[in-house]
Amino acid sequence: MRVLKPLILLAVMAVAALLWNQRAPEPSPVGAGGPQPHATVPAPGSRLxxxxxxxxxxxxxxxxxxGPFEHRQDGVVFNNRExxxxAMPEGYYHEYTVETPGLDYRGARRIITGGTPPRVYYYTEDHYRTFRQFxxxx
Known part of the structure; x- marks a missing residue:
């Protein structure tokens, strides 16, 4: 019985390791290393x-x-808590800072994208209280 316990423990650990590796891969954040699918780039002079x-x-x-992004928070998942x-699955939305002239911090303006690569865009100028799709x- 003494020899059997370590063997059972080893078998349980091996099965757990195999199951752990079966998890779906986590999506990498936009701007992380490796190739990323690209969103549509606004053409120079295009009208926003x-x-x-x-x-x-x-x-x-x-x-x-x-990227490159100036703020470490750019590209992180926006959770849409409010x-x-x-409603979309977790990880669908990402947030990015829109600079505000004269401020030495991020300010309240953000663009929120949906999808990877982005398929939908929202703008908020009041730190997530209101959004306008574009x-x-x-």
């Missing part, structure tokens, strides 16, 4: 909705190219 500030064009270009965007045309 008038409610977007001029700085949003730079943010959209960075999103489309996978439910102000359509399209990015190539």
């Amino acid at each position: 909705p008038p409610f977007l500030p001029a700085e949003a064009a730079d943010t959209l270009a960075r999103i489309a190219h996978g 439910g102000r965007l359509p 399209e990015v045309n190539p």
